[in-house]
Amino acid sequence: xxxxxxxxxxxxxxxxxxxxxxxxxxxxxxxxxxxxxxxxxxxxxxxxxxxxxxxxxxxxxxxxxxxxxxxxxxxxxxxxxxxxxxxxxxxxxxxxxxxxxxxxxxxxxxxxxxxxxxxxxxxxxxxxxxxxxxxxxxxxxxxxxxxxxxxxxxxxxxxxxxxxxxxxxxxxxxxxxxxxxxxxxxxxxxxxxxxxxxxxxxxxxxxxxxxxxxxxxxxxxxxxxxxxxxxxxxxxxxxxxxxxxxxxxxxxxxxxxxxxxxxxxxxxxxxxxxxxxxxxxxxxxxxxxxxxxxxxxxxxxxxxxxxxxxxxxxxxxxxxxxxxxxxxxxxxxxxxxxxxxxxxxxxxxxxxxxxxxxxxxxxxxxxxxxxxxxxxxxxxxxxxxxxxxxxxxxxx
Numbered sequence: 175x176x177x178x179x180x181x182x183x184x185x186x187x188x189x190x191x192x193x194x195x196x197x198x199x200x201x202x203x204x205x206x207x208x209x210x211x212x213x214x215x216x217x218x219x220x221x222x223x224x225x226x227x228x229x230x231x232x233x234x235x236x237x238x239x240x241x242x243x244x245x246x247x248x249x250x251x252x253x254x255x256x257x258x259x260x261x262x263x264x265x266x267x268x269x270x271x272x273x274x275x276x277x278x279x280x281x282x283x284x285x286x287x288x289x290x291x292x293x294x295x296x297x298x299x300x301x302x303x304x305x306x307x308x309x310x311x312x313x314x315x316x317x318x319x320x321x322x323x324x325x326x327x328x329x330x331x332x333x334x335x336x337x338x339x340x341x342x343x344x345x346x347x348x349x350x351x352x353x354x355x356x357x358x359x360x361x362x363x364x365x366x367x368x369x370x371x372x373x374x375x376x377x378x379x380x381x382x383x384x385x386x387x388x389x390x391x392x393x394x395x396x397x398x399x400x401x402x403x404x405x406x407x408x409x410x411x412x413x414x415x416x417x418x419x420x421x422x423x424x425x426x427x428x429x430x431x432x433x434x435x436x437x438x439x440x441x442x443x444x445x446x447x448x449x450x451x452x453x454x455x456x457x458x459x460x461x462x463x464x465x466x467x468x469x470x471x472x473x474x475x476x477x478x479x480x481x482x483x484x485x486x487x488x489x490x491x492x493x494x495x496x497x498x499x500x501x502x503x504x505x506x507x508x509x510x511x512x513x514x515x516x517x518x519x520x521x522x523x524x525x526x527x528x529x530x531x532x533x534x535x536x537x538x539x540x541x542x543x544x545x546x547x548x549x550x551x552x553x554x555x556x557x558x559x560x561x562x563x564x565x566x567x568x569x570x
Contacts, residue, residue, distance in 0.1 A: 175199055175288075176211045176296065176389060177279065183385060191386040196286035207291040209394050210283060214295040214318060214328030216275055219398075220244075221265040221325075230256075234403050237268050245270065255402045257324050267324040269295065269398050276405055291407055297326035298397035299388035300350075307346040308371075311388060312358045313381050318388075323396055331357075335364045343367040346374065350384055353377045450499050453510050457495060461515040494520040494565045497545035501538030507531050524561040529554055532561055544568055 175184040182199040186192050192202070199208075222240045227233045233256055238249045245252065253276050257267040276293065283290045300309035300320035309320040317334040320326040321341055329337055343365075351358035362373055378384040401407050451471075458471055462478045472492055479490035498520060502508045507527040514521045526532060532552050539547035546568050553560045 175203075175208055176299075176385065177283070178213055179279070183389070185386060185389050189386065189390055191382045191389070196282055196288060200287035203288060205289065208283075208288050209292040209294065209392065210279070210288075210290050211294050211296040211299055211389070211392060212279060213316075214297045214326070215316075215330075216271060217295045217328075217400075218270040219295065219297070219325055219327060220268055220270065221261075222268050223265050224256075224260070231403065237266070241268070241270065247272065253400065253403070253405065255398050255400045257398050261324070267398060269400060271400065276400055280401075280405060290401070292394055292397070293400040293405075294392070294394070294397045295326075295328070295400075296388070297328055298394075299392040300326070301348070301391060302393055302396070303346065303348050306344055307348065308344045309348050309350070310362070311350040311384060312352075312355055312361070313384055317361070324398060331361060334361060335366075338365055339367075343369060344371045345369075346372045349373055349375045350378065350387070351375065352380050352384060354380070446503060450503055453513075454495055454499060457513040457515070457520075460513065461491060491515045491520060493544055494567065497539070497542045498522065498565055501535060501542065504538055505531060505534040508535060518566060520565040522561075522563050522565065524563065526559045526561060529559055532559055535561065535563070539565070 175182055177183075177196065177199075181193055182196050183191055183193045184199050184202060186202065192198075220241070222237050224233060224236050224240065227236055234254050237254045237256055238252070241254075242249050251273055253271050253273040255269040255271075260266045279293065280290060297318050297320045300311055300318060302320065302323050303309050305322070311318045312331070315331055316328060317331055318326070318328045319334070319338065321344070327337055347362060349358060349362055359373065359375060365371075378387060454471060455468060458468065458475055459465070462475075465474060465478065468474060475492045475495070476490060479492065494515070498510070498513070502510060502524070505526075508531050509525045511523040511525055513523070524531075524535070526535070529552075532549070536547060536549070539545060544567055546566050547563055548566065549561065549563045551560075551562045
């Protein structure tokens with residue numbers, strides 16, 4: 175299909191040229207993949223030397239950097255499309271076009287319901303006549319020229335002698351024009367090459383017949399496709415995935431929230447553990463002020479208690495500390511303010527958020543084996559309850 179930005183032209187089943195809107199073209203395509211030819215006047219076909227890069231995205235970036243000084247427009251406003259491989263001299267053919275033009279063309283085709291797989295400059299619709307031979311088509315006031323397999327240009331008739339004169343002279347020119355175009359041969363004759371090329375003129379009944387011939391024989395296999403980089407066509411998997419993007423995004427957001435909540439919970443747990451360890455160390459230092467270095471709290475506590483009591487039994491301060499730590503840790507709203515171990519009992523000063531804190535303390539010790547709680551006082555106030563209690567080991 176040919177699209178000049180306003181009207182589309184395509185071939186029907188009888189290979190007759192049909193003109194209409196993009197929606198008409200989409201109806202004719204009936205869901206089939208479509209190759210779209212666009213006017214080559216707005217597309218620069220040049221060459222660039224690239225480093226040996228395999229990744230397509232990086233090759234496009236390298237091409238834009240290499241051509242930046244040779245282009246008038248800002249590189250960010252341009253779209254680049256590369257040939258699959260370099261030519262024999264090491265340079266790679268590249269198409270350069272305004273990004274906005276490609277975007278608007280693809281948007282218009284998509285809105286009409288066309289599945290565009292290739293977007294090509296119309297000079298690739300001309301036959302590739304081989305080395306040192308040009309294919310030229312004159313359609314109305316336009317001249318389309320293919321100078322080699324991956325080289326060519328399009329322009330107005332008045333500019334053609336100037337642009338063509340700057341190219342390497344061909345030995346042979348195949349000129350496609352309407353039978354009633356009397357100026358076509360004269361335009362080629364205007365070229366001032368040192369050696370005049372042989373001219374083979376191919377006539378067509380009218381411009382529509384010529385355009386139909388070009389559409390029927392467009393070189394879609396070797397042409398450079400503008401659908402590269404950010405304009406690359408989505409694969410079948412990407413198209414299938416598109417409707418699920420929102421759902422996947424919401425699921426990912428939920429997962430992040432869940433992970434964040436788990437992380438906060440883990441952090442709070444570590445904070446509680448660190449707090450209990452600090453409280454245990456404080457209690458140990460109050461009970462054994464002569465011990466300056468703590469390497470293993472449990473072992474050192476048991477050793478010092480045995481030394482005090484002269485016993486190697488399993489009782490002592492540490493079981494009471496352990497029971498207290500478990501109960502206050504489970505209660506959650508209790509804070510140990512101070513503790514002291516003397517005469518086989520662990521004396522505690524605690525702060526609770528409410529009277530229920532006291533009940534939680536009693537219930538917790540009721541479940542502990544080998545430790546008994548004795549509440550000495552509990553002063554309730556608006557901001558909580560102050561508890562003084564002692565913990566002793568239960569007799570065997």
